[in-house]
Amino acid sequence: MNDTVLVIAEQRNNQLNPHSLEVIAAGQQLAAQQGLSLVAALPGATLDAGAASLAETRLDDLLLVQHDLLEPYTADAYCAALGQLMAELNPKFVLIPHTYQARDFAPKLAASLDRSLISDCVGIKPGESGPVFVRQLFQGKVNADVVALGEPPYFVSLQAGCWPAESVESGSATPRSMDVSLDASQIRARAEAPERGAAQAVDLSSAEIIVSVGNGIEKEENIEIARQLAAAIGGELGASRPVIDEGWLPLERQIGSSGQTVAPKLYLALGISGSSQHLVGMKGAKTIVAVNKDANAPIFKHADYGIVGDVMEVMPALIKALQG
Amino acid sequence: MKIGVCIKQVPAKDSPIAINEDGRWIREDDLKYELCGPDEYALEAAIQIKEQHGGEVVAVSLGPARSTDVLRTALAKGADRAVHIQLDAPEVTPPLPAAKALAEALSKESFDLILSGLQSDDQGFGQTGVIVAELLGIAHTTVVVDLEVTDGEVKVKRELEGGWYQSLSLPLPAMLAIQSGINTPRYASFKGIIAAKKKPLESVPAAASTEAHQQTLKIYVPEKTKDTQFLEGDPDDAAQALIAKLKTEAGILS
Numbered sequence: 128m129n130d131t132v133l134v135i136a137e138q139r140n141n142q143l144n145p146h147s148l149e150v151i152a153a154g155q156q157l158a159a160q161q162g163l164s165l166v167a168a169l170p171g172a173t174l175d176a177g178a179a180s181l182a183e184t185r186l187d188d189l190l191l192v193q194h195d196l197l198e199p200y201t202a203d204a205y206c207a208a209l210g211q212l213m214a215e216l217n218p219k220f221v222l223i224p225h226t227y228q229a230r231d232f233a234p235k236l237a238a239s240l241d242r243s244l245i246s247d248c249v250g251i252k253p254g255e256s257g258p259v260f261v262r263q264l265f266q267g268k269v270n271a272d273v274v275a276l277g278e279p280p281y282f283v284s285l286q287a288g289c290w291p292a293e294s295v296e297s298g299s300a301t302p303r304s305m306d307v308s309l310d311a312s313q314i315r316a317r318a319e320a321p322e323r324g325a326a327q328a329v330d331l332s333s334a335e336i337i338v339s340v341g342n343g344i345e346k347e348e349n350i351e352i353a354r355q356l357a358a359a360i361g362g363e364l365g366a367s368r369p370v371i372d373e374g375w376l377p378l379e380r381q382i383g384s385s386g387q388t389v390a391p392k393l394y395l396a397l398g399i400s401g402s403s404q405h406l407v408g409m410k411g412a413k414t415i416v417a418v419n420k421d422a423n424a425p426i427f428k429h430a431d432y433g434i435v436g437d438v439m440e441v442m443p444a445l446i447k448a449l450q451g
Numbered sequence: 452m453k454i455g456v457c458i459k460q461v462p463a464k465d466s467p468i469a470i471n472e473d474g475r476w477i478r479e480d481d482l483k484y485e486l487c488g489p490d491e492y493a494l495e496a497a498i499q500i501k502e503q504h505g506g507e508v509v510a511v512s513l514g515p516a517r518s519t520d521v522l523r524t525a526l527a528k529g530a531d532r533a534v535h536i537q538l539d540a541p542e543v544t545p546p547l548p549a550a551k552a553l554a555e556a557l558s559k560e561s562f563d564l565i566l567s568g569l570q571s572d573d574q575g576f577g578q579t580g581v582i583v584a585e586l587l588g589i590a591h592t593t594v595v596v597d598l599e600v601t602d603g604e605v606k607v608k609r610e611l612e613g614g615w616y617q618s619l620s621l622p623l624p625a626m627l628a629i630q631s632g633i634n635t636p637r638y639a640s641f642k643g644i645i646a647a648k649k650k651p652l653e654s655v656p657a658a659a660s661t662e663a664h665q666q667t668l669k670i671y672v673p674e675k676t677k678d679t680q681f682l683e684g685d686p687d688d689a690a691q692a693l694i695a696k697l698k699t700e701a702g703i704l705s
């Protein structure tokens with residue numbers, strides 16, 4: 128007992144959410160480092176596709192936590208089912224992809240066992256008395272080294288894009304079903320199946336150049352200069368969430384975890400701080416340029432080129448340089 | 452309808468963050484503080500529900516004495532009462548003890564609805580509201596981008612990744628963690644600010660702290676992952692240098 132690392136994988140739209148494979152990679156490394164075995168569990172109703180993907184990774188065991196009441200997703204059904212899994216497996220570490228679904232059930236699952244979740248970690252390193260988990264504070268400006276205390280299980284959720292999915296060691300695991308008992312009366316929410324939002328008129332995923340504006344643009348009327356810059360450089364206009372929340376640009380221009388994922392040749396981040404939820408949508412850009420008045424803004428950690436300055440001065444200067 | 456809303460005071464977005472000597476927290480001396488961004492939306496949602504359905508909004512904040520500033524802001528915007536749970540912790544406060552302190556105070560009243568922001572701008576655990584719901588034994592949901600209170604239940608739309616959504620209904624009492632953009636937070640009016648001075652603000656000690664199950668050993672500025680080339684000079688020089696580099700080095704513009 129207490130000799131396993133458990134990964135709780137996630138399916139989405141009848142496929143394994145690729146973030147799960149990143150967590151399998153992290154789990155393989157943690158299990159090797161701590162001399163523990165690695166078990167993956169996949170909760171849901173129809174699990175064939177996800178199970179097939181997980182079966183191709185190196186695992187000591189693969190558990191299918193299958194029940195019709197696990198679809199559509201509800202926190203109550205997940206916590207009831209996963210609580211039974213915890214009791215049976217008694218894992219030492221529980222690694223979970225920090226998805227929107229995990230945000231919803233993982234803190235409840237941990238608290239139901241009077242345990243804590245170390246959430247949204249970006250790294251795991253060996254420490255004197257067990258692994259040290261690295262998480263971000265102040266939206267990425269500061270990192271924190273965190274250790275788990277007290278009795279296991281230790282719950283940890285991992286940020287997307289921090290463990291390359293390609294580093295997963297392949298293998299052949301045999302899926303095994305685990306019986307869980309659930310009753311409809313345990314589920315307080317009446318939940319519907321997920322649905323896609325209104326069709327997007329703009330597909331930024333094929334844009335070669337994106338001029339993206341953030342909170343640093345400060346006013347709606349300043350969007351116009353960004354629009355002119357986009358025209359001058361031959362690019363599409365994109366934005367971080369606050370600009371969309373303010374209603375300055377339509378939702379279809381939002382880049383990040385709840386918006387579009389883009390991989391242009393050139394991404395200009397203007398007045399964008401570089402939060403993880405924004406980065407996940409644009410980290411794949413070939414060349415990243417950041418303009419920010421704060422030389423310590425986290426976006427510069429990912430930028431190939433940087434200008435420390437006021438966007439309202441740099442944007443007109445860029446237009447001039449392009450026309451020059 | 453009795454609505455509790457959990458709000459937090461955090462360092463203002465543009466304040467410079469410096470690590471203090473013991474490496475466990477930031478230097479607080481010269482910081483400016485503000486109401487946490489996501490909590491602005493939760494507070495606005497609470498006030499709007501009250502405006503539609505009547506009832507009472509109680510703003511609750513856990514933190515040091517200066518946290519009463521955000522409670523006054525909430526009162527000025529339209530909350531009826533405020534409860535300050537005193538906690539002086541110049542270090543990271545893990546989510547489990549924070550939620551226990553909040554739940555303890557919230558359990559003294561019977562709320563139909565408890566709201567919070569989705570995650571804080573400073574510590575960003577994104578867990579507090581969910582744990583509060585678990586401790587109080589009420590239903591919850593998160594990443595809420597739309598809500599409607601009807602007879603004995605609340606209908607919500609929650610955001611999923613990449614432009615997907617899920618609709619669900621929860622029986623009251625329930626806890627909702629609110630996502631940014633759900634509404635347009637109002638500013639406090641002058642009249643509101645004056646009225647807030649007469650509204651009740653109660654201070655209570657935090658419940659005895661319990662086992663945190665996690666500890667932050669140290670905090671630090673992360674290392675650079677890329678060698679950024681900074682283009683110096685006045686905006687025109689920097690802009691010209693950048694465009695030249697994009698053409699020659701990056702081969703992007705022709």
Ligand SMILES: Cc1cc2nc3c(=O)[nH]c(=O)nc-3n(C[C@H](O)[C@H](O)[C@H](O)COP(=O)(O)OP(=O)(O)OC[C@H]3O[C@@H](n4cnc5c(N)ncnc54)[C@H](O)[C@@H]3O)c2cc1C
Nearest residue numbers: 341342343367368383384385386398399400405420437438
């Ligand atoms: C579940 C969840 C999902 C999310 N989904 C997304 C998403 O899809 N996309 C997204 O972008 N965010 C998303 N967010 C929000 C995210 O956490 C950040 O809050 C957001 O990305 C910050 O946007 P920003 O960088 O534009 O603003 P800020 O963080 O406010 O940064 C503004 C930056 O502009 C700089 N600045 C200010 N004035 C100037 C000036 N005059 N000149 C130059 N620079 C200036 C500042 O130094 C700062 O670095 C999500 C959050 C959560 C919790």
